[in-house]
């Protein structure tokens with residue numbers, strides 16, 4: 152396969168990025184809650200060209216039994232990239248990266264779930280990347296948080312996630328794949344909505360302490376915007392559900 156040529160500049164003289172975004176702009180985000188009928192809870196996210204589906208099952212009896220915890224539910228996350236999510240077919244077997252990202256997502260979501268309400272059970276969270284164009288761990292966590300809410304599992308807050316990074320020496324929000332490949336740093340962050348607590352912070356590349364602080368602040372701003380979109384998506388789903396229930400009642 153011919154690799155695309157590395158662009159000479161990622162930010163033009165007008166301060167615009169390759170896809171026309173400003174430095175502090177997120178990619179267009181589309182969120183849908185309750186995307187799947189059979190899972191207990193689900194959500195779908197499109198963030199630019201990245202597309203991720205999240206599904207939640209549980210709380211349900213833990214299998215195998217020895218996994219059950221006496222005082223709380225066990226949260227199990229699976230981050231997986233579909234074989235058709237990348238330019239070259241990806242092996243469907245879980246890679247080291249996917250095993251790591253499953254653990255990272257679980258640690259990012261765990262602090263908001265009232266696991267102590269459901270001892271000896273399991274809550275399974277699946278994040279399936281349908282198309283990957285960078286930022287998929289964050290998109291997965293954002294969707295998984297909505298899927299948890301959709302499943303009716305008590306949570307302290309929503310988790311919103313997005314990355315900031317460094318391209319052409321500038322700190323920018325929400326890198327796409329071309330920027331991630333050619334950029335100098337990437338910093339994914341997950342935020343506990345209104346409380347402002349950070350539940351995931353990773354960094355790839357090199358940043359000075361000042362750049363690091365700027366990137367963290369920018370990623371937090373991005374998460375706050377995503378949090379608003381998540382709330383809207385939940386409201387959309389449940390206002391439709393309410394209308395449908397009322398119509399059904401009238402028909403009876």
Ligand code: ADP
Nearest residue numbers: 237238239241283284285286287288289328331
């Ligand atoms: P994230 O998607 O959270 O940014 P990474 O920084 O590890 O995660 O990966 C960045 C991007 O690199 C992915 O979104 C994807 O587009 C690409 N990528 C990762 N793993 C593979 C793979 N096995 N095959 C092809 N592309 C990949």
